Amino acid sequence: NAYCQDNGISWVDWSLLRKNRDLCEFTRKAIGFRKAHPALWRTSFFDGRENVGGFPDIRWYGPGGAPQPDWEKGGALACRIDGQWEHTGAAEDDDHLFLIFNPGEEPQVFELPSNATGSPWELAFSTQEKEPVIQIKGKASVMVDGHSVTAFTSR
Numbered sequence: 001n002a003y004c005q006d007n008g009i010s011w012v013d014w015s016l017l018r019k020n021r022d023l024c025e026f027t028r029k030a031i032g033f034r035k036a037h038p039a040l041w042r043t044s045f046f047d048g049r050e051n052v053g054g055f056p057d058i059r060w061y062g063p064g065g066a067p068q069p070d071w072e073k074g075g076a077l078a079c080r081i082d083g084q085w086e087h088t089g090a091a092e093d094d095d096h097l098f099l100i101f102n103p104g105e106e107p108q109v110f111e112l113p114s115n116a117t118g119s120p121w122e123l124a125f126s127t128q129e130k131e132p133v134i135q136i137k138g139k140a141s142v143m144v145d146g147h148s149v150t151a152f153t154s155r
Contacts, residue, residue: 076108099152100144
C-alpha cells in the first residue's frame with residue numbers, strides 16, 4: 001500500500017509530466033467530467049427505482065439499443081444514468097448520461113436511446129483516439145472503437 005510510504009514508492013516524479021502530457025490531459029478531463037456531473041456523485045447504490053417520468057436511476061443497454069437485463073455477462077454494453085435530483089440527491093437536476101463500454105477488440109455500433117425530454121445526446125467524453133462516428137439517420141447511432149469508453153450527455 002503506497003499510501004503509508006513516505007519514500008520513492010509513492011512520490012510523484014514531476015519530471016515525467018512533459019513526456020506524459022497526453023495522459024495528464026486525459027486524466028484532467030476525466031476528473032473534470034466526473035466533477036461536473038452530480039449523477040456520478042452517488043452516495044448510495046443504483047437500485048432501478050423509477051422517477052416521476054418513468055426512467056430508472058440506471059438502465060443497461062446492448063449495442064442494438066434494447067434494454068439488456070443480463071448486463072453481468074460482460075461484453076460491449078451501455079448504461080443510461082438518470083440525472084434527476086430525486087435519483088442523485090443533488091440540489092438540482094443534472095444532465096442524463098449515456099455511457100458506452102466496449103471492452104472487446106472490434107468496433108461496435110450502439111443505438112442511442114431516446115430521451116423523455118426529446119433532447120439530443122451530445123458527445124461529452126471519449127477514450128478513443130479519434131472522435132466516434134455519429135450517424136443520425138432514423139435512430140441516432142454511434143460507432144465506438146474497441147477498448148474504449150464513450151460518454152454522452154442530454155438535458
